[in-house]
Amino acid sequence: MTPGNNGASTPEDDDPFGYLYADGQANGAQPPSGGYGYPNSVNRVRAVGTRPYGQQQSQAAQTAPYGQVPQQGGYNRPNAHYAAPETLPGGAQTAQHQTPAGGGGGRGGRGPNTKGLLIGAIAVVGAVVIGIGVAMLGGDKDKDDASDKVGTSPTQSEDPKPSPSPSKAGAAEQDLPKTDAKALRLSPGMTTASDFKGAKADGGVYVTGFNQVGAKVTWTVDGIEKKGSYRLYARYSVPGVDANVTLLVNGKPNTLPMGLKNFIKSPKGDWEKGWQTSWAPVTLTKGTNTIELACNEGNQCDAVLDQLWVQ
Known part of the structure; x- marks a missing residue:
């Protein structure tokens, strides 16, 4: 680096595509081979799986493709190449919650009792229908009773008379x-x-x-x-x-x-x-x-x- 030409001496001045331009090539930019395009540039790239968490990562973790985590165990089995932060010395302790065996949220659990709900709904509807039928039959009976009683009371044109007992009727009239x-x-x-x-x-x-x-x-x-x-x-x-x-x-x-x-x-x-x-x-x-x-x-x-x- 010479006075007047800062080059790509700092990370913020690095241009990963500098080798594509004439001025970049004049400054010694080359296609990237693991860092940025300028010589002596700051290389901040780290391969996935190489960050240590208190232990050395296995070769499989270091060579795994980006975005994939090598699985050596089955579902819910611990991974030999990864340890959660809370398991490290001094790490935070978290409570593990297990889903009850009969819960409705898991794939193997039982869902809501829709059959019982359906039977209950049918029972309620049946009770309502029976109640309405009884009310209608009772109303008809009252109407029939009322119609049977029509005309039993004396009218104005009739001659209502007291009804003495049969044994005393003749004697009362004679007296x-x-x-x-x-x-x-x-x-x-x-x-x-x-x-x-x-x-x-x-x-x-x-x-x-x-x-x-x-x-x-x-x-x-x-x-x-x-x-x-x-x-x-x-x-x-x-x-x-x-x-x-x-x-x-x-x-x-x-x-x-x-x-x-x-x-x-x-x-x-x-x-x-x-x-x-x-x-x-x-x-x-x-x-x-x-x-x-x-x-x-x-x-x-x-x-x-x-x-x-x-x-």
């Missing part, structure tokens, strides 16, 4: 009072008649002249053995139109009038086809009671009376 047109006390202007048929009173007699304000019939009821609520029944006829009267019990009027409606829809003006029955609640005391049917202001009293009874 409660009953009267007909001939036994009623009539107010002035009223009378009895038998012009058309259908009355059940003796001789087919009924009370007429009721269709006037102030008209009134009175029935004195004897033989009430027990105080309480009863029903007053009236058999009457209307000429195909609704009627109503004021009901008084022991001088006290009921809140609502007693309806004598045309429940059977009889033809208008036909008295013989207008016979029917109605009732109203009454509260009677023990012993004797007075029941009155009156035609007051606001009543529609175009009716004839046949019989009255308490039930």
Whole structure:
């Protein structure tokens, strides 16, 4: 090296391809034979496997091709030409972890129990389907029960009556009072008649002249053995139109009038086809009671009376 010509005196100035150029050849560059192209250049190349780790490497390790490690043992067997740093004196100690024999990660281990999962899923689906079926069958049964019960309750047009026990039914009906047109006390202007048929009173007699304000019939009821609520029944006829009267019990009027409606829809003006029955609640005391049917202001009293009874 001469002043003014640094040449390739330092590694950073080395050009491994200097021998390809004229100036490199002038400076003595030659094709590489183990180092860089310039003479006296720094040779930093070391063959693979020649670095010692506390012991001499075997000839096989020194002559092995680049990138390959000679294998003298089988899988998981120690290599005679290599020692891990942690095995050297003073090296770091590491814990060795072994995979359990039955683990799912190894090639020889068992995988997840997919068969058990599939059976569990099928069981859940089956339980849901059975539950839905039971719910649907129960709903249908409730609907059937409801449909079977339709129509069992009395309607407004029916005549609901209490159902006493068979052994006492006849005696109860006989014990409660009953009267007909001939036994009623009539107010002035009223009378009895038998012009058309259908009355059940003796001789087919009924009370007429009721269709006037102030008209009134009175029935004195004897033989009430027990105080309480009863029903007053009236058999009457209307000429195909609704009627109503004021009901008084022991001088006290009921809140609502007693309806004598045309429940059977009889033809208008036909008295013989207008016979029917109605009732109203009454509260009677023990012993004797007075029941009155009156035609007051606001009543529609175009009716004839046949019989009255308490039930």
